Amino acid sequence: MKAYFNGTWIENDIRLPLNDRGLQFGDGLFETIIVKDGAVRFLKHHLTRIQKGAEVMGLKNLPFSIEELENVILKVLALNKIDKHARVKLQIWRQPSSRNGYHPTSLDVNILVTASEHVPFVSRVIEKVSFCTSVALTYSAVSRFKTISALPYVMASKEAEEKGMDDLILLNERGLVSECIMSNIFWIKDKTIFTPSLATGCIEGIMRNHLITQCHQSIDPIIEVEAKPAELAKADVIFSANVAGFYIFQNVNTRPFSTRHPTMQALINNTA
Known part of the structure; x- marks a missing residue:
């Protein structure tokens, strides 16, 4: 694998100091970016989110314009001989500080851009x-961002595999529905769409924001809520979404749900 690291092009591995803050503390952020038919999707939104996260964490902004970042991504694809469809990972983390411990003294970041092949899809039924019972999410100043210290999602993924589940719905410390392992959750009752508010500790997903904007502009109303799991039982349809696509739930805790709904289909059609 060939990649971009701090202005240079590398192959297969990078060399990091023992006091690297990404390794020691998970002191960084990442974005997963989809390339479909050679086009980098939602790049402006990804760059905006990671810049906002960097500001909250006291990191310098990425030294890229949107055009420069797109050029880096396309070169990474070319170096790895990926023609059309890819999953790109942009990672930034704080460079080593001048003293030991949690307190950061550096504003500078390491930047790593990698890519792998991706099989595109629009929606799939799971x-x-x-x-999820092994971890609970908590709202904080950084909970809306994708941090490289992703242990709750690692633990949830491990639990899903042990239970033979395709996905798990994560709750927060108050027992409210928050999100799924790799995507934001939505449900529809009649013509109203619901999704957990950011106060539940969920990620401020790129697709989540896109769907909220779409609903406000032209589709059916969407409400950001703080809901107990029992509210999902009242739904006509439940699905989750991220920049890769839509995941339509056929069952939740063995309770069957419809996999068709005109409002959901309108969202899918407007995003494909």
């Missing part, structure tokens, strides 16, 4: 979904 059969087995349950609720």
Whole structure:
């Protein structure tokens, strides 16, 4: 694998100091960016989110314009001989500080851009979904961003595999529905769309924001809520979404749900 690292082009591995803050503390952020038919999707939104996260964490902004970042991504694809469809990972983390411990003294960041092939899809039905019991999410100043210290999602993914589930719905410390392992959750009752508010500790997903904007402009109303799991049982349809696509839930805790709904289909059609 060939990649971009701090202004140079590398292959297969990078060399980091023992006091690297990404390794020691997970002191950084990442974005997963989809390339479809050679076009980098939602790049402006990804760059805006990671810049906002960097500001909250006291990091310098990325030294890229949108055009420069797109050129880096396209060169990474070319170096790896990926023609059309890719999953790109942009990672930034704080460079080593001048003293030991949690307190950061550096504003500078390491920047790593990698890419792998991706099989594109618009939507897919997943059969087995349950609720996560091993971890609970918590709202904080950084909970809306994708941090490289992603241990709650690692633990949830491990639990899903052990239970034989396709995905898990994560709750927060108050028992409210927050999100899924790799995507934001939505449900529809009649013509109203619901999704957890950021106060539940969920990620401020790129697709989440896109769907909220779409609904406000032209589709059916969407409400950001703080909801208990019992509210999902009242839904006509439940799905999750991220920049890769839509995941339609056929069952939650063995309770069946419809996999068709005109409002959901309108969202999918407007995003494909």
